Amino acid sequence: MTFQHLLSAGDLDRTDAIRILDTAEELLGVASRPIKKLPTLRGRTVVNLFFEDSTRTRISFEAAAKRLSADVINFSAKGSSVSKGESLKDTALTLQAMGADAVVIRHQHSGAPHRLANAKWTNGAVINAGDGTHEHPTQALLDAFTMRRHLGDIEGKNITIVGDVLHSRVARSNALLLDTLGAHVTLVAPPTLLPVGIEKWPVETSYDLDTSLEKADAVMMLRVQQERMNAAFFPSAREYSRRYGLDTPRLNRLPDHAIVMHPGPMNRGMEITADVADHVRSVIVEQVTNGVAVRMAVLYLLLGGAAGDTETTDRDSANEGRA
Amino acid sequence: MTSYVIRGANILGESTNDITIEDGVITGIGTGLTADESIDATGLVALPGLVDLHTHVREPGREDAETVLSGSRAAARGGFTCVHAMANTDPVADTAGVVEQVWRLGREGGYCDVQPVGAVTIGLGGSRLAELGAMADSAAGVRVFSDDGKCVSDAVIMRRALEYVKAFDGVIAQHAQEPRLTEGAQMNEGPLSGELGLTGWPAVAEEAIIARDVLLAEHVGSRLHVCHLSTRGSVEIIRWAKGRGIDVTAEVTPHHLLLSDDLVRSYDPIYKVNPPLRSNDDVAAVREGLADGTIDIVATDHAPHPMEDKECEWSAAAFGMLGLETALSVVQQTMVDTGLLTWAQVADKMSIKPAEIGRVRNQGRPIEVGEPANIVLIDPAATRIIDARDTASLSRNNPYAGLTLPGEIVATLLRGRPTVLGRALVEGVTV
Numbered sequence: 001m002t003f004q005h006l007l008s009a010g011d012l013d014r015t016d017a018i019r020i021l022d023t024a025e026e027l028l029g030v031a032s033r034p035i036k037k038l039p040t041l042r043g044r045t046v047v048n049l050f051f052e053d054s055t056r057t058r059i060s061f062e063a064a065a066k067r068l069s070a071d072v073i074n075f076s077a078k079g080s081s082v083s084k085g086e087s088l089k090d091t092a093l094t095l096q097a098m099g100a101d102a103v104v105i106r107h108q109h110s111g112a113p114h115r116l117a118n119a120k121w122t123n124g125a126v127i128n129a130g131d132g133t134h135e136h137p138t139q140a141l142l143d144a145f146t147m148r149r150h151l152g153d154i155e156g157k158n159i160t161i162v163g164d165v166l167h168s169r170v171a172r173s174n175a176l177l178l179d180t181l182g183a184h185v186t187l188v189a190p191p192t193l194l195p196v197g198i199e200k201w202p203v204e205t206s207y208d209l210d211t212s213l214e215k216a217d218a219v220m221m222l223r224v225q226q227e228r229m230n231a232a233f234f235p236s237a238r239e240y241s242r243r244y245g246l247d248t249p250r251l252n253r254l255p256d257h258a259i260v261m262h263p264g265p266m267n268r269g270m271e272i273t274a275d276v277a278d279h280v281r282s283v284i285v286e287q288v289t290n291g292v293a294v295r296m297a298v299l300y301l302l303l304g305g306a307a308g309d310t311e312t313t314d315r316d317s318a319n320e321g322r323a
Numbered sequence: 324m325t326s327y328v329i330r331g332a333n334i335l336g337e338s339t340n341d342i343t344i345e346d347g348v349i350t351g352i353g354t355g356l357t358a359d360e361s362i363d364a365t366g367l368v369a370l371p372g373l374v375d376l377h378t379h380v381r382e383p384g385r386e387d388a389e390t391v392l393s394g395s396r397a398a399a400r401g402g403f404t405c406v407h408a409m410a411n412t413d414p415v416a417d418t419a420g421v422v423e424q425v426w427r428l429g430r431e432g433g434y435c436d437v438q439p440v441g442a443v444t445i446g447l448g449g450s451r452l453a454e455l456g457a458m459a460d461s462a463a464g465v466r467v468f469s470d471d472g473k474c475v476s477d478a479v480i481m482r483r484a485l486e487y488v489k490a491f492d493g494v495i496a497q498h499a500q501e502p503r504l505t506e507g508a509q510m511n512e513g514p515l516s517g518e519l520g521l522t523g524w525p526a527v528a529e530e531a532i533i534a535r536d537v538l539l540a541e542h543v544g545s546r547l548h549v550c551h552l553s554t555r556g557s558v559e560i561i562r563w564a565k566g567r568g569i570d571v572t573a574e575v576t577p578h579h580l581l582l583s584d585d586l587v588r589s590y591d592p593i594y595k596v597n598p599p600l601r602s603n604d605d606v607a608a609v610r611e612g613l614a615d616g617t618i619d620i621v622a623t624d625h626a627p628h629p630m631e632d633k634e635c636e637w638s639a640a641a642f643g644m645l646g647l648e649t650a651l652s653v654v655q656q657t658m659v660d661t662g663l664l665t666w667a668q669v670a671d672k673m674s675i676k677p678a679e680i681g682r683v684r685n686q687g688r689p690i691e692v693g694e695p696a697n698i699v700l701i702d703p704a705a706t707r708i709i710d711a712r713d714t715a716s717l718s719r720n721n722p723y724a725g726l727t728l729p730g731e732i733v734a735t736l737l738r739g740r741p742t743v744l745g746r747a748l749v750e751g752v753t754v
Binding site: 087195197 | 513514518521631637
């Protein structure tokens with residue numbers, strides 16, 4: 001791999017991204033075996049460092065690490081020394097002293113994983129599991145993986161991402177990764193929820209959902225956080241839902257092959273109706289399944305070895321495959 | 324008191340002469356002069372001692388970050404003979420008692436004159452005027468009032484403050500930041516803030532307040548000073564206001580002359596400052612504004628912070644950077660070596676004008692016979708690699724660490740007494 005950490009989806013060039021997706025494809029098979037475990041990362045320690053509640057992402061990383069036989073330490077800010085005021089630096093030094101080979105970090109502040117990786121507080125590989133309103137690269141990878149399984153090669157596909165782009169780490173990582181993979185991305189949002197300077201992003205933007213649906217191969221709905229509802233980004237939840245929510249009439253405007261995605265957790269009735277969420281064209285549950293395979297691939301490639309040898313199981317080579 | 328002769332100094336970069344100093348006063352300028360001790364100034368530029376209108380010394384309250392004494396020593400190392408100590412201490416400098424304490428600590432330290440700035444409103448709260456007259460009449464003789472760190476955002480309070488200080492020739496120094504537009508703001512709002520997922524601090528939040536305040540100053544016929552302006556739009560508003568004859572002055576910091584927001588890409592809070600580092604276009608605009616006189620002065624906004632407030636996540640970090648010991652080097656690099664300013668103009672913008680704005684009588688005076696002997700000698704040919712640990716400040720939040728900057732302070736004289744000599748701080752300076 002050409003990277004030591006996974007901090008941003010922008011760190012990945014096309015070769016790296018495809019390699020992760022191909023590796024995930026091989027590893028997905030493990031999940032369907034009776035014994036869902038590979039010995040690849042035996043003896044390696046993966047720390048899940050979660051400063052922000054996210055049960056879904058944490059258990060996904062935990063399952064991924066355990067299926068590769070890594071030792072997993074879950075470190076959540078609640079009930080830990082962090083809630084007593086310990087700094088990120090001291091937490092990192094503690095993890096370093098315990099010999100963490102990889103740190104999976106979720107943090108409420110944008111850039112915290114960059115600080116962890118670049119301030120030399122830890123030698124381990126740092127994997128960004130979502131930082132503030134910045135990025136969530138493994139979510140983008142699992143989204144791309146899910147798209148590829150349904151739509152084939154992502155090159156040239158039209159992907160429409162709808163909602164609170166301003167505060168969405170999912171949107172940022174998806175815009176970067178999908179551009180790397182050659183997709184055409186359209187971000188749809190009310191003007192208040194698009195960041196200043198978005199014209200420099202490798203995407204098109206639209207304020208109108210209806211006109212953005214006809215050519216979409218996939219439509220991804222973003223969660224609208226409760227705290228945005230009363231901050232004048234839009235007049236009311238009902239108006240948002242009418243203008244930017246995905247309901248059955250809008251679903252019917254999509255091409256027949258198009259899929260519906262959501263990074264979860266959903267606000268049913270807000271950005272997506274229950275009927276659409278549970279529709280046969282919704283791949284939302286599958287995204288969760290794929291999340292484990294993609295995170296296995298990332299851990300495997302950062303810590304274990306090269307792609308294509310997931311069958312040669314019992315390897316213990318620490319830095320092989322790390323360029 | 325020892326008399327000195329400074330030999331062969333290039334005064335204001337214009338003419339080479341000896342300068343004699345006796346009893347704190349310049350007694351002669353010419354050739355072949357003699358005195359008790361001589362300071363070789365061959366190849367050195369002599370300027371009047373620098374005056375900073377915007378320094379944070381953190382005392383009282385955060386003596387772990389900086390004291391009046393440590394800040395004064397850093398100032399002397401930077402060539403300053405006078406600094407204005409901002410009011411956002413703990414307790415806030417909003418009473419005669421606090422400003423007199425700071426002023427007295429400066430005098431006792433003896434490394435430079437410390438001129439306290441008084442808060443405009445009680446506790447920097449923005450709602451009730453502090454006793455501005457009491458601070459003006461105190462031993463500290465406060466003439467500059469500022470809620471710096473916070474904006475006097477209430478238009479009525481700002482109007483009243485501008486009016487009230489006319490009674491004692493004071494000035495309101497505004498930290499221009501519309502609070503609602505900058506809630507939770509972390510960096511310049513632009514393409515990079517969107518990409519990095521950091522809440523934006525838009526230029527309009529600064530410009531809207533400056534526009535309002537120059538109109539208020541015009542309406543009530545008062546003097547206004549704008550702190551640390553940082554955007555092209557702000558420069559244009561000040562230019563327009565001056566064209567209209569409005570009595571406004573403005574300052575720019577060294578860091579806004581040199582650094583731009585792409586440094587934030589590292590997420591290293593050493594680059595976190597308020598107002599934030601702006602775009603390269605804004606940097607070009609403030610340089611032009613300083614060169615053409617739209618911006619009157621350079622002020623450091625020297626803002627010490629303890630290590631733990633910078634060794635953390637960006638959003639959790641404190642705003643501010645050190646500036647006293649590097650200010651002149653940054654100005655040399657960005658303005659002198661680029662041909663935008665002469666040394667005489669640097670003297671104007673870093674000594675004469677700031678003293679005028681602050682109404683400090685015995686600072687910012689020309690290098691002439693009979694004037695107070697506040698003089699800085701600069702070696703413009705020297706270069707140094709900035710080392711954050713090489714400082715008289717108690718803090719190390721130096722954004723220039725690792726950069727090579729031109730110019731070095733060889734000597735600083737405060738009323739005829741060296742505070743820096745032979746490129747090193749003089750220990751045990753006494754009043």
